[in-house]
Amino acid sequence: MTRQFRPDAVLIQAVIAGALSFAHLHDIAAAAGQTGWKAWAYPTSVDLLLVAAWRRLRTDGPSRLAWCWFLVALVASLGANVATAGFLDLANPPAWLRFGVAGWPALAFLGGTLLAHSPTAAGDRVPVPPAPAASAPEPAPASGPAESLPAVDEAPALSAAAPAPAPPVPAALVEHARKVADDHRARTGTPIDTDTLRARLGVPAPMADAIATRLAD
Secondary structure, eight states: OOOOOOOOHHHHHHHHHHHHHHHHHHHHHHHTTOOTHHHHHHHHHHHHHHHHHHHHHHHHOOOHHHHHHHHHHHHHHHHHHHIIIIISOTTSOOHHHHHHHHHHHHHHHHHHHHHHHOOOOGGGSOOOOOOOOOOOOOOOOOOSSOOOOOOOOOHHHHHTOOOOOOOOOOHHHHHHHHHHHHHHHHHHSSOOOHHHHHHHHTOOHHHHHHHHHHHHO
């Protein structure tokens, strides 16, 4: 059964806004002395940096790196839209506009490289709540005079104790770990191992094992 295409008002609005922004960036680049194919390459570079930063935010979660380059591209796009509204004389562009347009390729190259190859910083990872501490057993109330009891060897009881339960894993952390695992599979073609998952999330080994078990379900 084929799915019929239905026009979406939001999608149409996004296409119109994107086309206008693209044209404004082209006009700014052309006014700053970038002619021919170079004038068309500038809006492409700005929009690609904006999309790359947004994809990083959606894939690895919020981070200072992704937000920084997202805002840089957004300011470049928004600034071009405002500048072409008559606030600047494009026939005689100021020196700072020529300087900004000329320096944009190096800035965009740096941002794209960092977004593509920099891992998520430790300070940007999703915070993991500490596992609840086990409550100490309450002492039994005294029911009379102390009676002499035979000594009990506690070693067998300790050796027969059940293994410690797996720490609880928040649902938000599991979803974030699933995105990290999907991104690792898309880049390397292999499933993510527990050590790599622990390093990417910055969690203890027991927590990483519990998350890996949840991902395998």
